[in-house]
Amino acid sequence: MATNNMGPYSDEVMDHFTNPRNMGEIENPSAVGEVGNPACGDMMKLFLKISDAGLIEEATFKTFGCGAAIASSSMTTELLRGTHLEDALRLTNQNIVDKLGGLPPAKIHCSVMAEEAVEMALKDYYKKIGKAESLVDDLKAEIKKERGE
Numbered sequence: 001m002a003t004n005n006m007g008p009y010s011d012e013v014m015d016h017f018t019n020p021r022n023m024g025e026i027e028n029p030s031a032v033g034e035v036g037n038p039a040c041g042d043m044m045k046l047f048l049k050i051s052d053a054g055l056i057e058e059a060t061f062k063t064f065g066c067g068a069a070i071a072s073s074s075m076t077t078e079l080l081r082g083t084h085l086e087d088a089l090r091l092t093n094q095n096i097v098d099k100l101g102g103l104p105p106a107k108i109h110c111s112v113m114a115e116e117a118v119e120m121a122l123k124d125y126y127k128k129i130g131k132a133e134s135l136v137d138d139l140k141a142e143i144k145k146e147r148g149e
């Protein structure tokens with residue numbers, strides 16, 4: 001992890017915290033994923049614009065939470081933009097942490113909230129297009145099996 005005068009936070013975390021990307025709402029989103037973290041009371045809302053071909057064209061967020069949650073949300077929207085739905089399902093909180101140059105152990109759960117928001121948004125999308133939400137759970141389980149988790 002890069003060192004700076006911001007304690008345990010990497011430069012990348014500080015950059016996304018102080019200059020969050022894609023913050024706000026999308027008008028008429030294709031999907032919305034909302035999650036709350038019962039441990040700390042923080043909340044994240046993710047908005048997606050998805051093309052008919054299943055491509056995530058836009059991803060934005062609104063997060064009420066700590067700096068690590070804001071940085072994780074911001075990074076997540078960056079990682080989602082331009083990806084296909086199925087690739088979005090492959091995004092793990094560890095990918096987010098890696099892209100942020102690491103998070104302190106006590107802040108890993110903040111990145112988990114972002115992964116869960118993606119999952120909730122994709123469930124919302126499947127529901128809207130008339131598919132079973134459980135398809136997301138099935139695909140996630142399949143991906144985990146592939147990874148040997």
Ligand code: FES
Nearest residue numbers: 040042066069110
């Ligand atoms: S402390 Fe709640 S999400 Fe970070």
